[in-house]
Amino acid sequence: EKKLASFKDGPAPPRQGRKLRSAQWFNNENNPGMTALYIERYLNYGMTREELMSGKPVIGIAQSGSDIAPCNRHHLELAKRVREGIRSAGGIAFEFPTHPIQESSRRPTACLDRNLAYLGLVEILYAYPLDGVVLLTGCDKTTPAALMAAATVNIPAICLNVGPMLNGYMKDELAGSGMVVWKGRELYAAGKINREEFIDYVSRGAPSVGHCNTMGTASTMNALAETLGMALPGSAAIPAPYRERGQCAYETGERIVEMVHADRKPSDIMTREAFENAIITNTAIGGSTNAPIHINAMAKHIGVELSLDDWDQLGFHFPLLLNMQPAGEFLAEEYFRAGGLPAIMAELLEAGKLRPRALTCNGKTVEENVRGQQSWNRKIIRPYNEPLMADAGFVHLRGTLFNSAIMKTCVISPAFRQKFLENPNDPNAFEGMVVVFDGPEDYHSRLDDPATPIDDTSILVMRGAGPLGYPGAAEVVNMHPPARLLRQGVNSLPCIGDGRQSGTSGSPSILNASPEAAAGGNLAILRDGDRIRVDLTKRQVDIFLAPEEIERRHAILHAHGGYSVPENQTPWQEIFRRETDQLSEGMVLRDAVKYQRVAQR
Ligand code: FES
Ligand code: MG
Numbered sequence: 001e002k003k004l005a006s007f008k009d010g011p012a013p014p015r016q017g018r019k020l021r022s023a024q025w026f027n028n029e030n031n032p033g034m035t036a037l038y039i040e041r042y043l044n045y046g047m048t049r050e051e052l053m054s055g056k057p058v059i060g061i062a063q064s065g066s067d068i069a070p071c072n073r074h075h076l077e078l079a080k081r082v083r084e085g086i087r088s089a090g091g092i093a094f095e096f097p098t099h100p101i102q103e104s105s106r107r108p109t110a111c112l113d114r115n116l117a118y119l120g121l122v123e124i125l126y127a128y129p130l131d132g133v134v135l136l137t138g139c140d141k142t143t144p145a146a147l148m149a150a151a152t153v154n155i156p157a158i159c160l161n162v163g164p165m166l167n168g169y170m171k172d173e174l175a176g177s178g179m180v181v182w183k184g185r186e187l188y189a190a191g192k193i194n195r196e197e198f199i200d201y202v203s204r205g206a207p208s209v210g211h212c213n214t215m216g217t218a219s220t221m222n223a224l225a226e227t228l229g230m231a232l233p234g235s236a237a238i239p240a241p242y243r244e245r246g247q248c249a250y251e252t253g254e255r256i257v258e259m260v261h262a263d264r265k266p267s268d269i270m271t272r273e274a275f276e277n278a279i280i281t282n283t284a285i286g287g288s289t290n291a292p293i294h295i296n297a298m299a300k301h302i303g304v305e306l307s308l309d310d311w312d313q314l315g316f317h318f319p320l321l322l323n324m325q326p327a328g329e330f331l332a333e334e335y336f337r338a339g340g341l342p343a344i345m346a347e348l349l350e351a352g353k354l355r356p357r358a359l360t361c362n363g364k365t366v367e368e369n370v371r372g373q374q375s376w377n378r379k380i381i382r383p384y385n386e387p388l389m390a391d392a393g394f395v396h397l398r399g400t401l402f403n404s405a406i407m408k409t410c411v412i413s414p415a416f417r418q419k420f421l422e423n424p425n426d427p428n429a430f431e432g433m434v435v436v437f438d439g440p441e442d443y444h445s446r447l448d449d450p451a452t453p454i455d456d457t458s459i460l461v462m463r464g465a466g467p468l469g470y471p472g473a474a475e476v477v478n479m480h481p482p483a484r485l486l487r488q489g490v491n492s493l494p495c496i497g498d499g500r501q502s503g504t505s506g507s508p509s510i511l512n513a514s515p516e517a518a519a520g521g522n523l524a525i526l527r528d529g530d531r532i533r534v535d536l537t538k539r540q541v542d543i544f545l546a547p548e549e550i551e552r553r554h555a556i557l558h559a560h561g562g563y564s565v566p567e568n569q570t571p572w573q574e575i576f577r578r579e580t581d582q583l584s585e586g587m588v589l590r591d592a593v594k595y596q597r598v599a600q601r
Helices: 003-007 030-045 077-086 110-129 140-153 179-189 194-204 217-228 245-260 272-285 293-301 308-315 330-335 340-350 364-368 414-422 439-446 484-486 547-559 571-579
Strands: 058-063 092-097 132-137 157-161 393-395 402-409 429-439 457-463 496-497 508-512 531-535 539-542
Touching: 030 110, 030 457, 058 110, 058 245, 077 132, 077 157, 077 245, 077 496, 132 140, 132 217, 132 245, 132 272, 140 157, 140 217, 140 308, 157 217, 157 245, 157 308, 179 194, 179 484, 217 272, 217 293, 272 293, 272 308, 272 340, 293 308, 308 402, 308 547, 340 364, 414 429, 439 457, 439 531, 457 531
Parallel strands: 058 092, 058 132, 132 157, 429 457, 457 496, 496 508
Antiparallel strands: 393 402, 402 508, 429 531, 531 539
């Protein structure tokens, strides 16, 4: 048989002089026994020995979509086009599943799985015969988990976003995913809609396959993957069902094969300059408050120094250019049609604000990729000099309440600004009495209790919601006022907390506070009625309590066994709590960051 004859002739020589990593499995001259064993089982579904021993790049497709992960489920289709791209460029595709992370249904919170998916992917990328990998990303934590793993292992890697959903509508009004949840909850709490209407209202936020169509954490992280250079230019914003999405999948498959031949690795791309571009671009797009957590985690895993002070110092003074919910009005389809991320980066580049020479996955620099790109709709993507808002970045706060917390300034509404920040005697600062909630259950049970002392000058505090308190850190700091205040038109109060908040939230909360209450931070000793002062100019948040009183309360708390947190429900929750750092440190697994470039070890 012809097939058998060529089988006996042995494999074709490698295409390039350089032996690829997969040859350690499939072409190991020193250990034919192991090579035979490694090859054997891949033959059982129809791979041939010639293919496996050809020396062609073996490319992983890290499949993050499934029925249980609907945001990324369209990747089940897109992966076929990725495969075709890989094959047409002369590579061999191995698709494999990653641990699912579905933001909207994983209990207690999807962020608990970012580090778990990271660990799983590191082991796969390190331990199997892969020369490069296409990371299928989308829903919030799927992108950072994938990029953190690519950073640790450091084999050539490229992201393919699943793409945002089409625009949702309620009657004739845009209904952005996430946004409809917050708005629906307010309407429901105020008694303006019933339960059925509420569920129908929220469902408008999911009109097609794809991830959230607002600039929430999913759109943000995929935009920043592209900014970093880890995804093809122009790829992040393409809506999931558009034909360009499938075409992009094909091109991503082709590109990764070229990246393997060129040995272009994450460490060549994810440099300090690239991270600076990510911080600056995040301001221009009005990106999620989860971005600093995830971007700082990636930086730690690739060994680049990056801190929350960098976010404030490099990012705060940039303008908001993209008019997309929650900071603006529109959704992903307008964002894409107006030119997408390259049009926004071109504005920053022309203004001299990007690090132009940062290398990207296609072998070109950021400048080469985005120069000359333009906005097709100035209502959606604004010129650098006519932004939606100047100084639109995050502020990094510290003081006697915590060592670190951030606030997203571009979502401060005019009403909030006027009420809390435009005091001529004390501009950009406010004080108030706190009402303290121990986790989301406590908030929901006490919010509308008349005994809970909330008025329109209160500051709502959420604690017990950090990485240890609520394993993974809950997205609960954006709290709406009680129904009686909502009915009076008080739609928002200042919120502070040691948890996170959804990237789709338009609340200007002070969040990600570290150390959290469960790690011994001063949030733990706060009581209803204590006064707090927030000064955004000085980047300070302070408690009006004498140091002795703070000490005394800590001693009392300590005598009662410390700040109490719910018991672990699963083994991973216990391991996560033992090994994980605070939000200010990217919530990374402390012992994982010393493992760098493991494929080169
Ligand atoms: Fe998956 Fe928003 S819930 S992207
Ligand atoms: Mg979220």
